[in-house]
Amino acid sequence: MTETSIVLTGAGIGQGIALGPVLRMSAPLPEPEATPSTRTPDEEKARVAAAVQAVAADLRERAGKVTGTAADVLEAQSMMAEDSSLADDVASRIDGGTTAERAVFEGFGVFRDLLIGLGGYMGERATDLDDVAQRVIAALEGRPAPGVPESDQPYILVATDLAPADTASLDLTKVRGLVTREGSQASHTAILARENAIVAIVGVAGADELAEGTEVILDAGAGTVTVAPSAAQSDEARRRIAERESALSGGLEPGALADGTPVPLLANLGSAEATEKAVAAGAEGVGLFRTEFLFLDARMAPTVEQQREQYVKLLQAFPGKKVVVRVLDAGADKPLEFLNDAHEDNPALGLRGIRSLRANEDILREQLTALAEADAATEADLWVMAPMVATVEETRYFVGLATEFGLKTVGVMVEVPSAALLADRVLREAAFASIGTNDLTQYTLAADRLLGSVAGFQDPWHPAVLRLIGEVGSAGAAYGKPVGICGEAAADPLLAVVLVGLGATTLSMSPAALADVRLSLTRYTLDQARTLAEVALAADGAAEARDAVRTAAAGFATPAAP
Numbered sequence: 224m225t226e227t228s229i230v231l232t233g234a235g236i237g238q239g240i241a242l243g244p245v246l247r248m249s250a251p252l253p254e255p256e257a258t259p260s261t262r263t264p265d266e267e268k269a270r271v272a273a274a275v276q277a278v279a280a281d282l283r284e285r286a287g288k289v290t291g292t293a294a295d296v297l298e299a300q301s302m303m304a305e306d307s308s309l310a311d312d313v314a315s316r317i318d319g320g321t322t323a324e325r326a327v328f329e330g331f332g333v334f335r336d337l338l339i340g341l342g343g344y345m346g347e348r349a350t351d352l353d354d355v356a357q358r359v360i361a362a363l364e365g366r367p368a369p370g371v372p373e374s375d376q377p378y379i380l381v382a383t384d385l386a387p388a389d390t391a392s393l394d395l396t397k398v399r400g401l402v403t404r405e406g407s408q409a410s411h412t413a414i415l416a417r418e419n420a421i422v423a424i425v426g427v428a429g430a431d432e433l434a435e436g437t438e439v440i441l442d443a444g445a446g447t448v449t450v451a452p453s454a455a456q457s458d459e460a461r462r463r464i465a466e467r468e469s470a471l472s473g474g475l476e477p478g479a480l481a482d483g484t485p486v487p488l489l490a491n492l493g494s495a496e497a498t499e500k501a502v503a504a505g506a507e508g509v510g511l512f513r514t515e516f517l518f519l520d521a522r523m524a525p526t527v528e529q530q531r532e533q534y535v536k537l538l539q540a541f542p543g544k545k546v547v548v549r550v551l552d553a554g555a556d557k558p559l560e561f562l563n564d565a566h567e568d569n570p571a572l573g574l575r576g577i578r579s580l581r582a583n584e585d586i587l588r589e590q591l592t593a594l595a596e597a598d599a600a601t602e603a604d605l606w607v608m609a610p611m612v613a614t615v616e617e618t619r620y621f622v623g624l625a626t627e628f629g630l631k632t633v634g635v636m637v638e639v640p641s642a643a644l645l646a647d648r649v650l651r652e653a654a655f656a657s658i659g660t661n662d663l664t665q666y667t668l669a670a671d672r673l674l675g676s677v678a679g680f681q682d683p684w685h686p687a688v689l690r691l692i693g694e695v696g697s698a699g700a701a702y703g704k705p706v707g708i709c710g711e712a713a714a715d716p717l718l719a720v721v722l723v724g725l726g727a728t729t730l731s732m733s734p735a736a737l738a739d740v741r742l743s744l745t746r747y748t749l750d751q752a753r754t755l756a757e758v759a760l761a762a763d764g765a766a767e768a769r770d771a772v773r774t775a776a777a778g779f780a781t782p783a784a785p
Contacts, residue, residue, distance in 0.1 A: 229450040233402070233427035234682075235443035236413050238716045238739050240467060241379060241400030241422040242452075242460045245437045248382035248389070249369045252360055255324035260317070267323040268314055274323070274362035278355065279304040285392065295493055295516055296351060303348075304355050309334055324363050331356035354386035379441065381433050390415040400441040402448055404430035407681050417714055420735035424448055426679075444717070471738045475505030478730065478741050482748040486723055488741055489545065489731035491709060495533045498540035501734040505741070508545035508604075510657065510731020511709035512537060514590070518551055524562075524586050527593045534597035542602045547657060547707070547731075549636065550590050552576050552610035562586065571671055576611025576638075577621060591628040598630065606632040608657055613639040618652045636709075638662035643691035646698035653704075656695055658727070660710025664688050682765035683712035689725060689759050689768070696726015707731055716743035721772060723749070724756030751779055 260267055279301040286297035303309070309330060316326035331352060338349040361368040370389050371380065377399050382389075384405040390412065398421060406412045406425035416423035422441050427448055433439065440449040440460045449456060478488035489510030490501035501509070517525045517533060538546055553562055553575065562583055567573040580587040591607070598605040609621040612635040625633040634655035637643050643663065650656055660683045665671060667688050670680035683689075692708075699706035707729040708722050714736035720743055722730065730740060747755070758775045762768035 228452055228456065229429075231424075231427050231429040231433075231448040231450065232446055233424040233430075233448065234407060234413070235441075235446035236416045236421075236423040236425065237714065237736060238444040238467075238743070239400075239420075239422035239441075240443070240460055240463045241441040242457060242464065243377050243379045243399040243438065245381050245402075245433050245435055245439055246372060246374055246378035247433070247435050248380065248385075249372055251369050252357055252364070252366075255322065255328050255360065257325055258322065259320050260322040262322075264317050264320075267317045267326070270323045270363055271310075271313055271317070271327060271359070274327075274359050275304050275310070277362050278358045281358075282355075294496075295519075299348070299519070300351050300355050303352055304359065306334075324360050327356060327359050327363065331359075350384065350386060354389070379439050381430055383431075385412045385415070390419070393419070393421070395419060395421070400424075402427050402430050402433065402439070402441065404428070407679075414711070414733070417711070417733045417736050420738075470742050476741070477507055478744055480723070480744050480747055480749050480752065482750075484723075484749045486727075486744055487545075487729045488737050489547070489707070489709075489729055490734050490737070491731050492537070495536040495540075497734075498537060502540060504734035504737045506734060506737060508541055508547075509537070510545075510547050510707050510729060512546060512548045514549060514551055515553060518553060518562075524589070527589050527596070530590060530593035531596050531600075534594055535600055538597055538601035538603035538605060543604065545604045545606060547606040547608060547634075547709070548594060549608050549610055549657075550587060550594075551580060553579060571665065577609045577617050578611065580609075581617075581620065587624070588628075591625055591630065595628045595630055604632070605630070606634060606655065608634040608636055608655070610636045610659070611638055611662070612636060612649070613641045615645055615648045615652065618642075618649050622652050622654075637695050638666070640667055640691055643694050646695040647701065650695075650698045650702050650704050655705040655707065656699060657707040657709050657731075658692055658695055660688065660692070660708060660712035663691060663710065664712075667691060683710065683715075684718060684759065684765040684769045686760050686762050686764070686768055689721065689756070692722065692727070693725040693756070693760065699728065700726055705729060714740065716740050717769075717772060717776060719743060720747050720752045720776070721756050721759050724752035724754070747776070747779075 282297050282301035286294045313326045313330040316329055335349045335352050358368040371392055374397055377397050379400045380398055381402045384403050400422040401416055403412055403425045404427060413425050422443050424441055437451055440452050478486040487507045489508045490506035491511040492501060492509055493513045494516045517530055562579060594607055607625055607630050612618055618635050622633045632654045634653045636659050637656050638659040642649055664681055664683050668680040670677035696706050705728045706726055708727045709731040712718050713730040714732035716739045719730050719740045755772050755775055758771050759768040762771050
């Protein structure tokens with residue numbers, strides 16, 4: 224490294240390398256002036272209605288061109304734009320004499336503050352609402368919405384953060400990487416980067432200082448941004464990029480360690496429409512199918528028939544393969560009008576997951592009915608699990624109820640430390656356990672994973688989190704029952720090896736991460752994976768664990784097969 228090179232650090236997504244010039248996101252629109260309108264209220268309201276209609280239509284069109292998380296959030300944003308309560312608030316401000324632009328700015332701002340106050344899932348939607356407001360104001364002013372600028376050349380996009388609409392509009396043939404000042408490894412930007420196989424470094428403190436056109440090297444594995452690299456550094460980056468691309472093009476073989484130990488690689492999916500991408504990426508099945516997409520933003524629960532149709536579509540894409548479906552994980556931080564929309568001061572510790580479903584058992588019974596009927600009509604190997612299980616009694620309840628409906632393989636998610644600590648007893652009742660590392664990390668470190676001020680604690684490399692995962696792995700081995708990982712930790716290629724060393728028998732992730740993890744597994748034997756796990760557990764913190772494992776891994780990694 225030369226003395227003139229500046230290196231910034233952040234949280235890397237995956238193991239990719241990227242090289243290119245900085246392209247900065249356009250600045251947000253200025254705050255509209257608070258001046259009296261020169262138009263009539265009816266004229267201003269008509270302008271708002273036209274702008275909202277145009278923005279909502281554009282967001283729906285964008286949603287139709289993408290899949291996964293991006294599609295879900297874009298569709299939700301289009302609904303935000305047309306929300307009747309927002310429209311009433313904006314109209315009342317216009318009646319008071321303000322301009323359409325100012326009314327939208329103030330009205331959306333009030334709702335934004337409300338969402339932030341609710342926290343959790345709803346707090347996360349505040350950023351999405353900001354993006355919608357900017358788009359409506361831009362439409363009113365007759366100017367392009369702030370977002371990703373166009374470029375004829377490949378680039379590294381630098382921004383404060385990215386809204387889902389921004390990510391969905393990225394030209395994947397041009398963008399080589401992302402750098403954001405805000406965000407964590409569990410943020411929307413990080414998740415969308417993984418889904419689209421984009422090299423990204425989030426939470427970079429010096430991102431605002433990166434000048435347009437400056438060449439940078441992103442090393443996601445190291446979490447670094449090298450600014451104005453030397454010619455030698457750029458050449459080395461190009462060599463590593465070419466080497467990695469060659470290694471990743473080796474095929475779609477089943478996941479396995481260097482000694483042949485099988486580690487099935489499964490996909491995390493948010494809708495039945497995303498199955499094609501998972502199959503193309505070589506997913507050996509589905510390790511987490513989130514059923515929330517059927518329920519969120521709905522005014523009433525979907526019928527058994529509506530649910531069964533989607534489950535059949537999912538299962539038909541994986542004949543003879545394992546498909547793990549999580550029943551509805553909602554309530555509290557994901558309030559549903561028909562489930563539980565009561566305000567809770569601390570929704571992360573509230574009535575959510577299995578707790579909420581037990582309080583509304585008819586909804587759970589209908590979901591289990593639809594799953595059982597879909598299972599009978601298809602040839603996939605359906606597994607069903609409950610979210611947010613904290614006790615042995617909750618395990619016994621869910622397993623008993625699901626079995627009553629004829630479902631054959633019933634398990635639980637381990638996301639709460641109590642379930643991990645009692646994993647030996649939980650797995651006496653359940654057929655399998657699936658560890659959700661995002662929530663397990665937030666509860667272990669007492670840090671809301673959607674709260675930016677404590678994002679630094681949201682790191683699954685922390686030895687306390689890894690020790691809990693090891694408890695579940697040991698219990699699974701003792702009872703001969705599978706232990707899967709379905710949180711974002713499984714998408715980290717090196718951490719994935721550590722997780723296998725801790726006893727994980729399958730790994731599930733976004734389809735775009737499968738190739739990197741498949742390649743990483745081929746570099747280590749099971750004994751080496753267990754050694755790396757011991758190294759991580761011996762560290763005092765997340766950063767120390769990551770660094771220690773990297774150092775140890777460099778000593779005995781097996782070169783990937785050509």
